[in-house]
Amino acid sequence: MTVEWLILIPLIGGVLAWIGGRRSSLLPRLISVASLGAGLAMTASLWNASPPVAGRTAGQAWIAEFNTSWIPQLGIGFHLGLDGLSLLLVLLTFFLGIVGVLCSWNEIKERTGFFHLNLMLVLTGIVGVFLSLDLFLFYFFWELMLVPMYFLISIWGHEKRAYASVKFFIFTQLSGILMLLGILGLYFIHGRSTGIYTFDYTQLLGTRLTPGQSLWLMLGFAAAFAVKLPAVPFHSWLPDAHSEAPTAGSLILAGLLLKTGAYGFIRFLVPLFPDAVESVRLIGMVLSAAGILYGAALAFSQEDLKRLIAYTSISHMGFVMLGIFAWNELSLQGAVIQMVCHGFSTGALFVLAGILQARLHTREMSAMGGLWAVTPRMAGMGLFFGLASLGLPGLGNFIGEFLVLLGSYRVSGLVTAAAATGLIASALYSLRLMQRVFHGPKRDDLTMADIAVRETTILAVMAAVIVVIGLYPGPVLETSKPAVEGLIQKGNPSLTPPGRGPGAVKPGGESSGEMLR
Amino acid sequence: MTDLLWLIPFMPIAGFTVLVLAGSRLPRSVTGTIGTGTVGLSAVVSMLLAAGFGVKGDGYVVTQTLWQWLSVGDFSPRFSLYLDALSLVMVLVITCVGFLIHLYSIGFMKNEEGYSRFFAYMNLFVGSMLVLVLADNLVSLYLGWEGVGLCSYLLIGFWYRDSANGYAARKAFVITRVGDTALAVGLFLLFTNLGTLQIQELMQRAQAEWPAGSKIAVIAAALLLAGAIGKSAQLPLQTWLPDAMAGPTPVSALIHAATMVTAGVYLIARTHVLFTLAPPVQSAIAIIGAATLLLAGLSAFVQRDIKRVLAYSTISQIGYMFLALGVGAWSAALFHFMTHAFFKALLFLGAGAVILAMDHEHDIFKMGGLRSRMPVTFWTFLIGVASLSALPFVTSGFYSKDLILKLAWSSERGSVWLWAAGVAGAFITSLYAFRLLFVVFFGDRLTRAKSDPGISMTAPLVVLAALSVAAGLAALPEPASGRQAIQQFLSGVLPAAHIRDERTPELFLLLIASCASIGGMLAAWLLYVLFPRYAEGLVQTRAGRSVHRLLFTGWGFDRIYDRLFAGPFLWLTRINRDDFIDLVYEGAAWYSGVFHHLLGLTQTGKVRWYAFGIGLGAIITIGIAVFL
């Protein structure tokens, strides 16, 4: 059993679920949960079996690898690799996939087989993106996840689903083709200079590029990743897609799809074009800070609950992007934690929004209010995830944001200070959400059941993960550490500034002896 | 025994966890017991540890590492606890006062829904504050720091059905978060430049690497100060505190006396080395403190809401502590923090009893003559007022305030002006404090009030009253050094203030301060007991009215902020609700549609036109091929 099964399992599971959907509507759910659970278990066992961190040197961080030829004439291989970074994201994918199936248990009543086929195909594509080490393969999976996602939105979505799904598709497709141009440019430049025409990531890594080439190719890649992430000003597909998608769709969009953009930045953009990234890093950081604040400001003014949550994603992913452009161990590890925790916290908020919509048949916050009295359990969960999303210390998101800011401060104090004001902005929107939905006077006509055992369990598990990461992120950080260190080496050395100022040389008291290398 | 240190923050947090998970299913008595008991146990543990201090002396430090929080590169904060004299004082006050407030709450909240929620939040509040003061690195401190902010939000908005409460709660959280963000940036700066966030080590390195008055030290100190200002409700971030009265009264007592607002004072005292490296910032602290104590005192004087009076009073009293910190009188600030904790908790709990007795009436002018019906409340409240007013010799507030005033005069960083502001503040304090007392408890009995509350509520009042008096003992001179006991106790952590001039006219200062306190009391007596008409008349004049309005609204800060920040922000977000950037993409789509229709015009279906198209195309093609 190797890494390719991580892709095959959801694929096969999806097809089986589809077939099973002809017999009953329960079968697809069970098959999906079972196969995702198998994927989760397999990833976890890979995690468990992976050699300890000390045994792996930076740069050779692959826990598992798979490589076979695919289209030899063009130098295309089926090359997969799993390192700590992809491992975490694959774990997240399977976990949120299960959550997605569970939370749509009652929501999706029609064509469950086809629904689960699409759901599983999206997950297949996402896992593929996280594992691909061949640029063509990467692009293949990158595009592959669009179609099933499109179906999820356009078939099971809400009122404006047609508009939202097409917008989503066109944005990502156009930017994806720009990335393809970048990939091909790199392919030919590498081929001409070395005579080896290949799409293999590991071989393309050291390609010599002139500054002009590097910049343009980098922009091609950046287009795709910036749209997916999304970075302001390429974000406007997101609120529509997120708010119109069914719950599982929103969950996967926010929890996973956005991460593929961030993953692309980390895995491909910076290592492939270190010099170009170095030259635009400040622009990138400013854009990230702008995204943090702009997303938050828009989130603050929304009336539609899901739209609000969608805009918070833009803000949160701004932190991820900031961490990536700051490109040092602190900020990158922060970005990784932020990616994982954002998956949980925002995913859970979407689950809550889905539950509310299923019961109230509206997403307008003006129709809500005072729900604490009606559904205290749900309100408590809402409070928890709202607090996670405003970066409360002790919860995972805080670790992410703090590390990102701490790392980016080394690069630019001013941008970091500006980004840090996002902490204020996140308080504004999170608390407004609480106020509009759960606090305030209770409307007399509002009656509904509190969340049931299934829903409570899902949310409680997600909450527990956030708390654990918040208080003891060690396992996560150690998993991604070799990968991150290896990646940092691939970046431009001038990207990573020295750790600290004048005091760096002399270690302090015994308490900090180990922390200073 | 020192191994028990972790229990101090753990107990309340455990209580919180139990109450959150199972609270709604527990009977009220169990809930109350858990909530109060956990804090009580923490208090017991802290007293046990305090006993150790008594034996070992001032430089005694207890540390305990719980676990490595995270470790990334050279950044590896741990969860570890650090108890020295400074944190011990804080811990004792927090746990003891916290315990009394919890005890009081059992009675106060007995008819409220959300009983377990209340105790859960209160426990978390105390727990966060304990984490804050016991943290040995700034990240853990920040954890507690934000934790108290969160709890204040939760508790201020405890009665969530009233949107106004929700507004006040959010205001408190957001405004303090402005400070918190500055603090966070300060942390980034410190770590980037000094490579650690362990407080002790940080202080050593700062001292070793940064010359006094260096730019970076000033920036770092200023950022930490901004954080402290936000939490401690000092100018210009004080506006959240008066509104924070929306929460149940025990919450106010907890925020004002034992937790939250004193966090800023603690932070500055804890990182005082940094501030001594940044003289301009330290001066700023003193000036902010002086200005705050005057402005807030004047505002307190005109409030009608009993809790608002006390809220402004808190701002003003914290101003005294800032003044002390600003002149380098670190231990004086801590001393005043301690006495203030006792008498302010007492005053709030007393006010709570009054409010309960008046069926949730807050307006003091609708009260009156409560003296006879509520004797316990009255007498304890009197002690609290006296202590707040720093009436000479019998109250602890007198000693702590006197120490501050003395050092404001004589310290190297002090000045006559700072002293004068302090004295003026003392007069104002006394004036508004006794106004409150006279209006509420004296005069005609205007309404039918209930009598004193039950024992669970009066007992804390009595204990706190006793502490308000007894805390003065800490001012007794230590025979060995001649310094006051509290100064001596803290001397291992907080250095003594540098005295500018040894020949301080101590007696003279004492006299003036005492006169200010007593004068204020007498003035209140005149205005509110003997000639109440006169005070009313004064307000009725035109000048009086506008001054009154200015003071009543807390010097108009809220309006300025509304105009300057909140208004424009709301306006911008509202007009941009649909995201103007989307217009670009919508525009692209629209243009595609336009082109579609324009091109569609060529599809006429007529053969002659199509043939013409071929001809035209041929001309163009040949044109390009041959002539270009």
Add this chain to the structure above:
Amino acid sequence: MTTNDFYALSPLLAVGAAALAVMIGISVKRSMTATAGLTVAGLFVSFAMLFPAASIAPRIVTPLLVIDGYALFYMGLVLAGTLTVVLLSLEYLRDRGAHPEEYYILLLLAAFGSMTLVASRHFGSLFLGLEILSVSLYGLIAYVRGNEKGIEAGIKYLVLAAVSAAFLVFGMALVYTATGSLEFSRIGAGATPTDPLFLAGAAMIIVGMGFKLAVVPFHLWTPDVYEGAPAPVTAFIATVSKGAVFALLLRLAGPFHILDHPTLFTVFSVIAVGSIFAGNLLALSQGNIKRILAYSSIAHLGYLLVAFLAGGVKGATAATYYLSAYFVTTLGAFGVISLRSGRDREREYIHDYRGLAWRRPWLAGVFTAMLLSLAGIPLTAGFIGKFYAISAGVGSSLWFQVVSVAIGSAIGLFYYLRVISVMYAQPERHSGGRQAVARAISFGGGMILALLTLGLILLGVWPSPLIGLITRAVSGMN
């Protein structure tokens, strides 16, 4: 003519013989089944003869024709396309009144013309092939006599094709004047790059071929003819007819040094970019699926031209792969339309497809796959095709053209998704009457669609065998 020459020509001869046989057969007895069977058999024989022919390729047979690997590959493509059209036509014609037999003669002749085109190395054979193709098409387009739109389309095609053929012939004459030869290989040697006479001639030839390819600005006829012609014929026009002409264009590119003439290069660039934008924009809010496919084909030819402009073996390989993928995709798309056609009219409007996915999941699935392939989405042949074309463009640094492809694809996505989303929309409640008219798809039709879909996916995930074949064919081009 030696035996080997006969062997080399045997695929062509087989098709021609089949046409004759069908003609004779009809005069003896009208039988739809027999005619179709004969046609299919002829096509199969011809296809089979490709292999012996391949064993002696390349071979120049008379100055007119060359049978090389390239020609044989395209002949195979033409034969496969024609065969599919024949099979799709069976049911379509059965529903549409009397005398469907001559249809097959026309179809075989059109295939014959196309095969001549792909093998020609001389203006004479070029013109012959083109005219055989065109004349057959006039008949085919207007074949259903009861259909006014069809007759109108046939006349339009007749008139306009004549106009463009005039340009073509005049262009040949000019080139002959300039170079003194009608043979492609000699033209290259005789041409001086800046000779205005030569350039004008080349430009006119471009006009003639541009009409057949339906590229901007010679595209105006396309939607009307696509709409009016019977769906299987439309499929033929879209695939075989265009494919053959494009194959010829690729063959011409070498001797004419098209890509080395800056002005001719500019002409093709303008045509390519213009086609991409005009085609995609025109399709945006079309309500008629046949018209949508017409406009989309204009855009696709634009993409193909980008690969063509890339030049060299790489460009030719990319273009050929793209065309093969396009054959499969387009035949599949029109196949769905053909097979869904009712006795009364074709199901060509978008609203005819509303909720199809829930009534006919397989059919809708096939159509979805075809549309996604047209949009260039992974797992389909179109994805690899588009990837290959863009790759060729990038390889020759045609950034401007390639970015146009990118933007065009994004616009194109809109209308493909529009059709798809209609298919997956909730079916209308009160459409019972219309549903009743739609028939079940026959087993044969279903098989064709299944095979096409299978091919589509196979080419999308395992393209290397075909790429290998094409590379060999293209490298051997004379």
